[in-house]
Amino acid sequence: MNIAVCIKQTPDTETRIKLTEAKTVDESDINFILNPYDEFAVEEALKLREKFEGEVTVISLGPDRVNSAIRSALAMGADKAIRIKTDSNPTDPNVTAGALAAELKKGNYDLILLGKQAIDDDHAQIPALLGDKLGIPAVSVVVKLEVDGGKLTAEREIDGAHELIECSLPAVVGAQRGLNEPRYASLKGIMKAKKIPIEEVDAELSADQLQVVEFNYPPQKNPGKIIGDSADAVPELLRLLHEEAKVI
Amino acid sequence: MKILVYAEQREGQLRKIAFENIALAKQLGQPFEVAVIGAEIADLAGQLGRYGAEKVVFYKNDSLGNYSPDGYAKILAEAVTKQGADVLLLGATSTGKDLGPRTASILNAAMATDCTHVEVDGDDLKITRPMYAGKVMATIRLSSAVKVVTVRPNVYSAVEAPATAEVQEEAAAVDFTTIVKEIISGAKGKLDVTEADIIVSGGRGMKGPENWHLIEGLAELFGAATGASRAAVDAGWRPHDEQVGQTGKTVSPSLYVAVGISGAIQHLAGMSSSKYIVAINKDPDAPIFKLADYGIVADLFDVVPRMIEEMKA
Numbered sequence: 001m002n003i004a005v006c007i008k009q010t011p012d013t014e015t016r017i018k019l020t021e022a023k024t025v026d027e028s029d030i031n032f033i034l035n036p037y038d039e040f041a042v043e044e045a046l047k048l049r050e051k052f053e054g055e056v057t058v059i060s061l062g063p064d065r066v067n068s069a070i071r072s073a074l075a076m077g078a079d080k081a082i083r084i085k086t087d088s089n090p091t092d093p094n095v096t097a098g099a100l101a102a103e104l105k106k107g108n109y110d111l112i113l114l115g116k117q118a119i120d121d122d123h124a125q126i127p128a129l130l131g132d133k134l135g136i137p138a139v140s141v142v143v144k145l146e147v148d149g150g151k152l153t154a155e156r157e158i159d160g161a162h163e164l165i166e167c168s169l170p171a172v173v174g175a176q177r178g179l180n181e182p183r184y185a186s187l188k189g190i191m192k193a194k195k196i197p198i199e200e201v202d203a204e205l206s207a208d209q210l211q212v213v214e215f216n217y218p219p220q221k222n223p224g225k226i227i228g229d230s231a232d233a234v235p236e237l238l239r240l241l242h243e244e245a246k247v248i
Numbered sequence: 249m250k251i252l253v254y255a256e257q258r259e260g261q262l263r264k265i266a267f268e269n270i271a272l273a274k275q276l277g278q279p280f281e282v283a284v285i286g287a288e289i290a291d292l293a294g295q296l297g298r299y300g301a302e303k304v305v306f307y308k309n310d311s312l313g314n315y316s317p318d319g320y321a322k323i324l325a326e327a328v329t330k331q332g333a334d335v336l337l338l339g340a341t342s343t344g345k346d347l348g349p350r351t352a353s354i355l356n357a358a359m360a361t362d363c364t365h366v367e368v369d370g371d372d373l374k375i376t377r378p379m380y381a382g383k384v385m386a387t388i389r390l391s392s393a394v395k396v397v398t399v400r401p402n403v404y405s406a407v408e409a410p411a412t413a414e415v416q417e418e419a420a421a422v423d424f425t426t427i428v429k430e431i432i433s434g435a436k437g438k439l440d441v442t443e444a445d446i447i448v449s450g451g452r453g454m455k456g457p458e459n460w461h462l463i464e465g466l467a468e469l470f471g472a473a474t475g476a477s478r479a480a481v482d483a484g485w486r487p488h489d490e491q492v493g494q495t496g497k498t499v500s501p502s503l504y505v506a507v508g509i510s511g512a513i514q515h516l517a518g519m520s521s522s523k524y525i526v527a528i529n530k531d532p533d534a535p536i537f538k539l540a541d542y543g544i545v546a547d548l549f550d551v552v553p554r555m556i557e558e559m560k561a
């Protein structure tokens with residue numbers, strides 16, 4: 001099976017996002033990692049390769065720095081890597097999806113895996129956008145995946161329930177936590193990954209139609225009050241919730 | 249600027265976000281229509297009218313009772329074009345987040361996900377949406393001809409504003425490749441954290457799944473959904489769909505009760521926009537207290553049973 005995994009480099013989850021005076025995100029102190037949801041996608045691809053043989057190609061769009069996220073995926077065990085070169089990540093996910101789709105069309109992939117969303121811009125749009133742009137089924141927020149012959153069965157997490165979806169291959173699958181337990185890269189894997197060349201291709205980017213005008217910090221909450229240090233504070237808590245906050 | 253509100257239904261039931269988005273459309277002060285896709289939907293007009301819909305367009309297709317990503321998207325894209333809408337509003341629900349981008353892609357429209365504020369600014373929309381799991385808020389503009397916006401549930405309130413909805417029925421004949429075969433419900437009728445007005449969440453401090461009856465008992469009395477920290481999910485005490493946080497769900501209820509949760513940055517990211525936060529934790533230095541409106545520093549195994557007792561009284 002020929003599998004592509006689209007990955008993104010994101011700040012790690014511990015990062016406190018700092019804004020510049022121009023109200024943009026200050027990237028100088030950010031520790032970048034492989035987007036956590038993409039790890040599930042890489043893991044799933046490797047498991048499918050173990051079962052069906054074939055090749056796993058990692059594709060990422062972004063500036064030079066994203067090579068380290070690509071190396072992380074290679075160290076887990078991916079075979080090949082392509083970076084679509086850009087100066088920065090587009091603000092409009094539709095633009096990113098267009099460039100990824102153009103690259104994906106060149107490979108003859110049976111399955112395209114990726115995280116259900118990137119934890120930086122949180123758009124959660126790319127799986128569905130790729131499905132439309134490639135004219136193939138796309139199922140995202142997948143917690144269980146079975147591939148059998150030319151079709152797949154996926155369990156997709158929805159609000160308060162799961163949906164069972166069956167569709168034909170090729171298809172796009174967006175990974176959700178719960179799909180698998182991503183492996184740690186072995187030392188051997190890390191060494192091997194260093195020797196795999198990352199193919200670089202030029203980006204075909206359309207114009208962003210989504211612009212970020214500015215970033216702001218969320219409104220600061222007032223420091224709260226400690227009502228008490230024992231269960232005897234419960235009546236007062238309930239009174240405040242009822243009379244002051246008016247939420248119960 | 250004409251708005252089309254997509255009213256999401258599941259198994260013939262309208263989701264609350266449909267009414268919330270009608271309230272938003274009214275608040276924006278622009279002409280709007282409501283679109284519904286599905287099999288048995290004809291009797292939904294009354295409910296939509298009760299919340300202020302004056303025009304409802306039904307796209308009825310007996311084979312589209314369940315959600316079909318490509319099928320629904322084709323119909324909705326055509327609806328936007330045919331009704332001459334400039335803005336498409338959906339809920340940032342599981343379905344909305346899937347249907348929105350697919351529809352946007354067909355229309356070559358830009359889309360903003362999970363928006364918490366939308367306002368009209370001349371001929372344009374000014375949109376606010378959280379990024380980095382709510383660590384910062386981004387002000388967004390969409391410059392495409394059609395703009396697709398998914399709105400976070402629970403941010404705008406549904407408002408009853410009785411109107412008589414004029415109904416238009418449209419043929420919805422499409423071919424599609426993908427459809428939901430089956431909806432597997434976990435606990436029947438379980439309220440999801442993203443839709444709940446009140447959430448009671450438990451963390452590692454709960455010590456084990458055998459104590460969750462406390463969380464569930466309190467949630468029931470509050471009419472709340474139950475949530476969990478990642479520590480509780482990773483330990484296998486709770487299902488993943490209850491996880492709140494950066495790699496779980498982002499929620500904005502009126503009241504969030506954190507029980508035995510320390511308040512790690514990844515957890516706070518998912519719930520800091522709650523209107524009121526209550527923390528019950530025995531460690532006075534737990535970071536959750538920095539965010540909590542009301543805190544009790546004590547053993548949760550004393551506090552929660554007392555809350556249940558007082559609520560019942």
Ligand SMILES: Cc1cc2nc3c(=O)[nH]c(=O)nc-3n(C[C@H](O)[C@H](O)[C@H](O)COP(=O)(O)OP(=O)(O)OC[C@H]3O[C@@H](n4cnc5c(N)ncnc54)[C@H](O)[C@@H]3O)c2cc1C
Pocket residue numbers: 013036450451452453454476477478479480491492493494495496497507508509510511512513514515518528529530531534546547548549
């Ligand atoms: C990539 C990544 C993503 C993550 N995403 C998420 C996410 O989405 N959501 C999330 O929640 N976490 C997430 N985390 C994990 C996060 O860093 C914390 O580990 C986690 O939130 C801790 O959960 P907790 O508060 O339940 O446990 P702890 O931090 O162990 O806190 C338990 C609390 O319970 C209190 N307690 C104990 N016993 C009692 C008692 N008897 N009475 C009262 N209080 C008591 C303690 O004082 C303590 O404050 C993520 C981490 C990483 C690395």
